[in-house]
Every structure is written in C-alpha cells, then in structure tokens.
Amino acid sequence: MSSTNFLHLPHQQLRRRKIFGGIKPAPHKAASLRSRIMPMPLPPQLILPINQYHGTNSSPLVKVGDAVLKYQALTEKLDHTGAALHAPTSGRITAICSAPIAGHPGNAALCIHLQCDGDDNSLELQPCLNHDQLTGFEVLRKIDAAGIVGMGGAGFPTAHKLRLAIEHGTELLIINAAECEPYISTDEALLRERAREVVIGAELLRTACHAPRCIIAIEEDKPAAIAALRSALAHSPIELMLLHSTYPTGGEKQIVQAVTGLEVPVGQYPLNLGILVHNAGTAYAVYQAVAEGKPSISRIITLTGRALQTPKNFEALIGTPAAFLLKLCGVQEQHHLTTVMGGSLMGLQLAHTEVPVTKTTNCLIAATVEDFPQPEPELACIRCGFCAEVCPARLLPQQLYSFARTHNHTQLQSYGLDDCIECGACAYVCPSNIPLVQYYVAAKQDLRTLSVAREQSEHWQTRFQFHQYRTKQEKDSARERRIPTALFPVELLPTDSSPITSVQFSRQLAQQEIADAVARANAKRISRLATDTQMPQHPAKDKE
Amino acid sequence: MAMRYLAGPQQHASIATNQIMLQVVYACAPGVAIATWYFGFGILLNILLASLFAVAFEALALHLRGLSPAPQLQDNSVLVTAVLFALTIPPGSPWWLVGSGIGFAVLIAKHAFGGLGQNPFNPAMCGYLVLLLAFPLDMTTWHVPNAQLLDGQSFTPFSWNGLRQSLLASFPFLIGSESTLAPYIDGLALATPLIEFKMAGTSAIFTALDTNAAVLGRAAGTGWELMNIGYLMGGLYLLYRRIISWHIPVSIIVTVSAISALLYAPHSFAIYGTPYLHLLGSATMLGAFFIATDPVSAATTTRGKLVYGLLIGCSIYSIRVWGSYLDSVAIAVLFGNFCAPLLDHLCRPRIYGHRKSRRLSAMQEQDR
Numbered sequence: 077m078s079s080t081n082f083l084h085l086p087h088q089q090l091r092r093r094k095i096f097g098g099i100k101p102a103p104h105k106a107a108s109l110r111s112r113i114m115p116m117p118l119p120p121q122l123i124l125p126i127n128q129y130h131g132t133n134s135s136p137l138v139k140v141g142d143a144v145l146k147y148q149a150l151t152e153k154l155d156h157t158g159a160a161l162h163a164p165t166s167g168r169i170t171a172i173c174s175a176p177i178a179g180h181p182g183n184a185a186l187c188i189h190l191q192c193d194g195d196d197n198s199l200e201l202q203p204c205l206n207h208d209q210l211t212g213f214e215v216l217r218k219i220d221a222a223g224i225v226g227m228g229g230a231g232f233p234t235a236h237k238l239r240l241a242i243e244h245g246t247e248l249l250i251i252n253a254a255e256c257e258p259y260i261s262t263d264e265a266l267l268r269e270r271a272r273e274v275v276i277g278a279e280l281l282r283t284a285c286h287a288p289r290c291i292i293a294i295e296e297d298k299p300a301a302i303a304a305l306r307s308a309l310a311h312s313p314i315e316l317m318l319l320h321s322t323y324p325t326g327g328e329k330q331i332v333q334a335v336t337g338l339e340v341p342v343g344q345y346p347l348n349l350g351i352l353v354h355n356a357g358t359a360y361a362v363y364q365a366v367a368e369g370k371p372s373i374s375r376i377i378t379l380t381g382r383a384l385q386t387p388k389n390f391e392a393l394i395g396t397p398a399a400f401l402l403k404l405c406g407v408q409e410q411h412h413l414t415t416v417m418g419g420s421l422m423g424l425q426l427a428h429t430e431v432p433v434t435k436t437t438n439c440l441i442a443a444t445v446e447d448f449p450q451p452e453p454e455l456a457c458i459r460c461g462f463c464a465e466v467c468p469a470r471l472l473p474q475q476l477y478s479f480a481r482t483h484n485h486t487q488l489q490s491y492g493l494d495d496c497i498e499c500g501a502c503a504y505v506c507p508s509n510i511p512l513v514q515y516y517v518a519a520k521q522d523l524r525t526l527s528v529a530r531e532q533s534e535h536w537q538t539r540f541q542f543h544q545y546r547t548k549q550e551k552d553s554a555r556e557r558r559i560p561t562a563l564f565p566v567e568l569l570p571t572d573s574s575p576i577t578s579v580q581f582s583r584q585l586a587q588q589e590i591a592d593a594v595a596r597a598n599a600k601r602i603s604r605l606a607t608d609t610q611m612p613q614h615p616a617k618d619k620e
Numbered sequence: 621m622a623m624r625y626l627a628g629p630q631q632h633a634s635i636a637t638n639q640i641m642l643q644v645v646y647a648c649a650p651g652v653a654i655a656t657w658y659f660g661f662g663i664l665l666n667i668l669l670a671s672l673f674a675v676a677f678e679a680l681a682l683h684l685r686g687l688s689p690a691p692q693l694q695d696n697s698v699l700v701t702a703v704l705f706a707l708t709i710p711p712g713s714p715w716w717l718v719g720s721g722i723g724f725a726v727l728i729a730k731h732a733f734g735g736l737g738q739n740p741f742n743p744a745m746c747g748y749l750v751l752l753l754a755f756p757l758d759m760t761t762w763h764v765p766n767a768q769l770l771d772g773q774s775f776t777p778f779s780w781n782g783l784r785q786s787l788l789a790s791f792p793f794l795i796g797s798e799s800t801l802a803p804y805i806d807g808l809a810l811a812t813p814l815i816e817f818k819m820a821g822t823s824a825i826f827t828a829l830d831t832n833a834a835v836l837g838r839a840a841g842t843g844w845e846l847m848n849i850g851y852l853m854g855g856l857y858l859l860y861r862r863i864i865s866w867h868i869p870v871s872i873i874v875t876v877s878a879i880s881a882l883l884y885a886p887h888s889f890a891i892y893g894t895p896y897l898h899l900l901g902s903a904t905m906l907g908a909f910f911i912a913t914d915p916v917s918a919a920t921t922t923r924g925k926l927v928y929g930l931l932i933g934c935s936i937y938s939i940r941v942w943g944s945y946l947d948s949v950a951i952a953v954l955f956g957n958f959c960a961p962l963l964d965h966l967c968r969p970r971i972y973g974h975r976k977s978r979r980l981s982a983m984q985e986q987d988r
Contacts, residue, residue: 096972101631258631329972342973420631441630448630455637455695456737461865461920469972474920475964492971500629507637513629 085247086288093337095330097466098322099501105261108380108387113265122190122395123432126151134158142169146198159233160223162371164393166197178417178431201369215284222365224372227357231436241285247350249287251278251359253294254326257419260439262376263356265389267301271308277359280366285352290314293335295321324499328353330468379405381442383412392433399429407442416441421500455508463502469495473502480519545586641696643863645703647854654850662711662786669718674702677723681731697736704744712786721747741957742917745950848905855909864913871929872908879937907949919960924967932956
C-alpha cells in the first residue's frame with residue numbers, strides 16, 4: 077500500500093485532543109506505587125502457555141524430562157503470528173499438557189510445566205553496546221528472536237507488527253504510556269524508575285519501523301513518571317505529549333485520536349494512517365532484547381487491591397502462578413473476595429488463582445468488598461443516555477442493549493456493535509447496573525455463531541440438493557437403459573452456460589447437468605457403451 | 621450475581637436509578653412549596669393521594685405481570701410519575717379523579733407497554749390527558765388563590781380553613797355540610813393566567829403580568845410566576861447534579877421565547893401573549909425541566925434531544941395560541957414522544973472511524 081493519503085504527520089504541529097466520551101474513575105494507583113518495582117523470588121514451578129496470545133501459532137522445542145537453562149528457547153513460532161517463548165529460569169520440564177489459563181472459566185491451553193531447580197543457571201547473554209548503530213533490520217531480527225509481544229494487553233507479536241508497519245510505511249510512532257485504567261500502574265512505575273531504558277527502546281522501535289517521528293504519550297496525572305521522562309528525553313528527538321486523563325485514552329484507537337486528532341477508519345488499523353502504536357512496556361522489552369540481549373522472560377505486573385498487605389509492582393517471571401505473587405504481597409484470605417486479572421474496568425475475574433502470568437498480564441487485583449462492592453440488582457434501562465455520553469466509539473449503548481435483548485441482529489450491526497471496544501465505560505456509568513458489556517459480548521458471539529451457521533447451512537443445502545439431483549439422475553439413467561430407443565432431443569434442452577449464483581442453486585444447474593449428462597449418455601449409447609454412465613462433476617466445484 | 625464479576629467493569633459510578641428518581645422528586649420541592657403557598661394544601665393532597673394510588677397500582681401491575689414487586693417498587697420511578705401527574709391536575713381534585721388518572725398512567729400507559737423503560741409515552745401526561753378528555757369540567761376547575769372576587773367571603777388558602785376546604789374538596793363524602801364550601805370550588809374556571817389571556821385578554825391579572833406589577837402579591841398571575849421560578853430552580857438543580865442534560869430544556873425554552881418574541885406585538889398581546897406570559901405564566905418550566913426530560917419517552921441522542929425540544933417548543937406555542945386547549949404542555953410532550961424514536965434513528969451520531977452516514981455504509985455492506 078502506498079503512502080499517498082498520509083497526512084504529513086512528521087511535519088505537523090500536533091497538540092493533544094479530546095477523545096469521544098470517556099469517564100474519569102478513581103485511579104486507585106497510589107497503593108501499588110508506594111514501593112519500587114521489586115524483583116521476585118523463584119517460584120517452585122512455572123506454567124508457560126505455549127501460545128501466549130490467542131492468535132499465535134507455536135510449537136514446543138523441548139520434551140518432558142528435558143533440563144533447560146534460563147533464556148533457552150522453549151518454543152518456535154510456526155508462522156508470523158507466533159512468538160518464541162524462552163525459559164524464565166533453569167529447571168526441568170515436568171509436563172507438557174493442558175492447564176487452566178486466565179479468561180473464562182474452563183479456559184485451558186497447552187502449557188509447558190517447568191520445575192525450577194533454584195540455581196537460575198543461564199545461557200550467556202550477548203549484550204549489544206553499540207545498539208544505536210544497528211540497522212532497522214538487525215533490530216527487527218533481535219526483537220523477533222526475543223519473542224516480544226505487545227505488553228499493553230492485546231499481545232500481538234511486536235516483530236510482526238513492525239513488519240506490517242514497514243510494509244505500510246510509518247510516519248509516526250506513538251509510545252503509549254497513557255495507562256488510563258484504574259489500579260494498573262506498571263507503565264507509571266516503569267517510567268518513574270527506568271525512563272532512560274524506555275526511551276532507548278522507543279529509539280530502537282523507531283529505527284526498526286523507519287518512522288521519522290516518535291511521540292511518547294502519557295496521561296497528565298502521573299507527575300513522577302513525567303519528570304523522569306522529561307530528563308530522559310533531554311537530548312532526544314522523541315517528543316512527549318501529556319494527554320487528558322480520561323479512560324479509555326490508552327486504547328489504541330483512542331490514543332491515535334488523542335495524539336493526532338485522526339480516527340482510525342472502520343475495518344482498518346492505525347498502520348493504514350501511517351501510525352504505529354506500541355506500549356511503553358513493549359519499548360522496555362525491546363531495550364532489554366536489543367541492548368542486553370535478553371529474551372522476553374519477565375514483565376512488570378501490578379499487584380494491588382485491599383486484600384494485599386503490601387501492594388506493589390513486581391518484575392515477575394512469565395509463567396508464575398498468580399497465587400504465588402498474591403502470597404508474596406501478603407494476601408489476607410479472610411478479606412479476599414475475588415481476584416481480577418487486568419484493571420477494574422476491563423479485567424476478568426479469575427475462577428481460581430493457579431493460572432499463570434503471561435506476557436500480556438499487567439495487573440492482578442486481590443479485591444475486598446470495599447474494592448468491588450456487590451452490585452445493586454439490575455434494574456430496567458430508563459434510556460437516560462449516560463452511556464451514550466461516555467462511549468468512546470460514539471455508539472448508542474442504550475439502543476444496542478435493547479436490540480441485544482431482542483436479538484435484533486440487523487439493527488445491532490447497523491448500530492455498530494462491531495465498533496464496540498468493550499471498554500466498559502457504559503456499564504460503569506449505568507445507573508440501573510446493567511452489565512452492558514456482557515450483553516454486547518454475548519451478542520457478538522451470537523452474530524459469529526450465526527454467520528458460521530449460515531455458511532454451514534448453505535454448504536449442507538448444496539450437498540443435499542446435489543444428492544437429490546444425483547439420485548434422480550441415477551434413476552433417470554436406469555430408466556433410459558430400460559428404454560434404449562428413447563433418445564432425448566438434446567438440442568431442445570437449455571445449453572446456456574451463464575454463471576450460477578449460490579442463491580439460485582438450482583434447477584438451472586440441474587437442468588444444465590442433466591442436459592450434459594443426457595448428451596453424454598446419448599453419445600455413449602450411440603457408440604454402444606450404454607452401460608458405462610459417468611458421474612457428473614460435484615456442483616460445488618462448478619459454482620466457482 | 622456471581623456471573624456479574626466475570627467480565628466488564630468491576631467498578632461502578634455511584635448514582636443509581638432510584639436515586640435519580642428521588643432527586644427529580646426533590647427538585648420539584650421549590651415549585652411545590654410556592655404552589656402550596658398560593659393555591660393551598662390541595663396540591664400537597666394531590667401529591668399524597670397520587671403517590672399512594674400510584675404505589676398501589678404499581679404493586680398490582682407487578683403482581684399481575686407475575687413479577688416480584690420489591691425491587692421494582694424501589695426504583696422510585698412511580699413516585700416521579702405520581703408527583704408530576706399531581707402537579708398538573710387542579711389542586712384539591714377529588715380522590716376519584718386523582719385515582720383514575722394515576723391508575724390509567726400506571727396500569728395502561730406504563731405497564732401495559734412493558735413497564736419502566738418500555739413505555740413510549742410519558743405516563744403522567746397520558747393520565748392527565750385522559751382526565752382532560754373524560755372530565756373537562758373537573759380538570760379546569762381550580763381554587764381561586766385569593767377569592768375576594770366571590771361574594772364577600774374571604775378565603776386564604778394557606779390556613780386551617782384552607783386545609784379544611786382542600787380536604788373537603790378531595791374527599792367530598794367526609795362532611796355532609798359541603799354546601800357552604802361548594803361555591804369556592806365548583807363552577808369557577810381558573811386554570812392558569814393563560815385562561816385569562818385566552819378568555820379575557822384585558823383582565824386585571826393579565827395587565828399585572830404585562831406590566832410586571834405586584835410580583836410578591838398574592839394574585840394568581842404572580843403565583844404562577846413564582847411557581848415557575850421554583851420549577852426553574854429545581855431544573856437548574858437537576859442540571860447541576862447532571863441528572864438531566866441541558867439539551868431538551870434549553871431547546872424548549874429557547875424555542876418558546878424565540879417564537880413568542882418574534883410574534884409579540886405590544887398592542888396585540890391579547891392574541892399572542894407576551895414571552896413573559898409564555899415562559900412564566902404557564903406550565904412551560906415544569907414541562908421543560910421535568911416532563912419533557914423524562915428519559916424513557918424522550919429522544920436520547922444529542923441532536924435528537926435538540927430537535928425534540930424544538931418540536932415541543934413549537935407545539936406548546938402553537939396549541940396555546942391557535943389551538944383550543946388552555947395549556948398545551950401535555951399534548952406537546954406526547955407529540956414529542958411520538959417523534960422520539962424517529963428522531964433517535966435519524967440523529968444517530970457518527971461512530972468513531974466511520975466517515976459517511978451509517979445508512980450509506982450499511983447499504984454498501986448489503987451490496988457486498
């Protein structure tokens with residue numbers, strides 16, 4: 077794709093904009109920011125999902141019983157949507173089997189179980205001292221080898237995103253440090269303590285995607301992180317932009333709007349505008365991968381919630397069970413109501429805490445009743461429109477809700493259900509306590525199921541009609557064999573061979589086939605081969 | 621409830637539907653207090669009666685629909701309906717009038733359509749209009765605030781005597797000796813200053829209005845004026861609490877003021893009335909802030925709300941000036957209710973990332 081419709085982002089004076097809608101929930105970040113980012117003692121066992129991101133495609137390189145060293149590659153990616161996984165510490169592989177992971181209850185995935193030996197023996201790393209002289213391609217290769225995925229939550233493989241960005245041509249790289257969701261403080265802690273590394277990571281990302289311009293975007297209510305960034309950026313061409321602190325500014329589409337004022341067109345990505353968005357945590361992982369030669373084996377994760385005695389940010393190894401981290405922070409079981417993975421607005425409740433931390437886990441909230449009080453019962457929607465005021469996609473959640481309840485799929489699509497980013501702002505403000513996001517998620521699932529069902533029913537309908545046609549055809553040919561003198565006047569049958577649509581399968585097709593078959597049969601009969609009736613082609617093939 | 625935590629926000633903003641409804645009731649207080657001062661206890665009796673009937677009918681409707689009454693009664697929406705209905709009917713209306721009106725509002729206009737959130741029309745206004753059609757005389761018979769006009773007897777509404785008279789008006793069966801009280805109630809049609817404007821353009825009240833005289837006197841006109849200011853205050857409180865958005869009330873008030881200012885001519889006020897009369901001598905403020913903003917039956921899109929207010933403002937003025945009803949807020953609001961779904965459909969905001977109007981893109985999708 078060419079860059080003809082780009083908007084000269086490199087030379088434009090940019091100022092922060094407001095996103096559509098948005099809410100200002102209480103941040104709840106101070107508790108976990110009281111201490112510095114802490115290293116973590118080794119857990120007895122690590123559980124490493126082979127596919128860290130639901131779309132990825134990797135296969136294991138090790139087998140049960142293997143001894144592995146820290147940083148050793150455990151999986152290789154099978155295609156560009158995959159990302160390599162490395163051993164976070166040394167130990168022995170005890171099992172490669174399905175284990176529960178975060179998400180909906182019953183979610184399970186193939187995981188490598190690594191019994192830690194406690195020695196932390198590692199492969200030798202190869203730091204790169206002159207990282208500022210690397211070419212874009214070299215940086216990209218190192219990122220790819222390190223198995224970095226987006227640390228913001230979606231977990232898209234960073235190397236693949238960069239490759240796409242190079243294909244599209246990138247004019248602006250945005251480092252997303254907005255971190256607008258309550259409770260999560262990983263980026264703020266990271267920037268406060270390691271701003272220099274993040275800036276180097278941003279430089280490396282900029283080199284890799286050849287972007288002429290880079291902006292680090294952060295919400296204005298994080299003064300310590302901003303001060304650290306300012307000093308780290310003193311001699312850097314990278315710019316800093318302070319955004320309004322509104323949830324969900326940190327969403328990819330929203331941060332593009334907040335920084336440039338542009339909207340990502342429907343069905344497209346920021347790449348189509350010449351914009352690449354990466355998370356600050358990703359930039360830090362890139363720094364580690366390129367400058368220190370370290371694969372992505374750990375990430376910073378916020379442990380917070382009133383059930384913890386000492387909330388803090390950990391540099392946690394990938395695969396650490398959530399329960400181990402909670403115990404390190406002194407979880408008080410008697411007050412512990414529920415554990416949420418993610419922030420308080422988009423996070424998911426964990427069915428149990430044995431699930432592992434993955435490369436995309438940014439926060440664990442051990443909540444008490446005070447954190448998340450039992451919601452009031454759901455009341456009727458009074459169409460107050462509060463939800464529409466806060467929707468960052470400018471949808472009408474109240475209308476979507478009524479269509480979702482009545483399963484009105486046409487209207488759901490026409491009112492933009494597919495544009496819903498499930499940020500939860502609508503349900504946050506709903507005075508009737510309606511779990512709107514759950515309705516939308518269910519409706520989206522319904523629409524997907526329906527479209528699959530529609531495809532399948534078309535397929536089977538075609539098959540059935542073909543079966544009917546074939547049976548009839550066999551009967552006909554049998555009858556013809558009984559009356560060998562009855563020759564069909566071939567020239568009277570339709571011979572028109574116009575393309576046939578799936579909708580009118582079909583008599584037309586059948587007649588066509590019959591005509592052909594009859595012609596063949598006649599020809600054969602004439603050549604005294606009447607017993608050798610041929611089967612026609614499968615109609616589905618003819619359809620193409 | 622456990623399901624509740626699995627997805628979507630674990631955190632919630634504080635205001636709840638039942639609190640919203642209560643705030644609306646509270647916001648009526650200044651207007652109601654002023655109305656009580658001028659028109660006596662009848663208005664409070666109306667509110668009390670209407671609320672009792674409303675809660676009873678709501679419980680009945682919920683029972684008939686096979687729902688458990690407790691959570692739905694707690695949403696307080698029926699109280700708002702009752703209060704708004706009570707404010708529109710004449711003070712000191714008999715109990716059967718109040719009961720039948722609110723009964724229609726709750727049972728038919730609200731629950732027959734599916735209950736809270738499903739009713740296409742404002743229930744309070746439906747109840748009012750049904751009564752207006754069925755009992756036109758009762759619905760236009762108002763207490764006289766200061767009834768020296770009548771044969772020599774003085775009548776102060778805000779007194780024990782006033783309370784007694786109001787009670788008798790509401791429950792005529794209480795006392796046999798109602799004969800001495802009847803003249804104050806019956807046969808005296810005095811709705812709003814608008815009726816004066818309509819039937820006797822040069823009456824004293826109207827002149828007082830036109831010359832801004834006697835603001836604090838207990839004349840009917842000034843009562844209405846202060847009462848409207850009370851509702852305006854309540855409306856501003858609702859705006860401040862962000863319970864209603866500014867679009868509908870501002871749109872209605874601007875429309876009514878603009879049309880009445882355009883058509884106002886100093887010497888023909890008997891025909892069109894002054895902007896002052898239209899805004900403060902009628903039910904405009906109550907309608908703009910409390911009735912038209914009922915979220916269930918109003919438009920919900922931003923632009924839709926503005927057009928909705930514009931339509932209501934135009935019809936309020938037109939019905940008053942060229943129509944044959946005295947005040948027109950109820951009819952205008954119902955008219956707006958009719959238009960609301962269409963307005964919402966036409967005024968959908970452009971979704972993030974969509975360039976063209978949705979209809980176009982939907983058509984293109986169908987083509988694909």
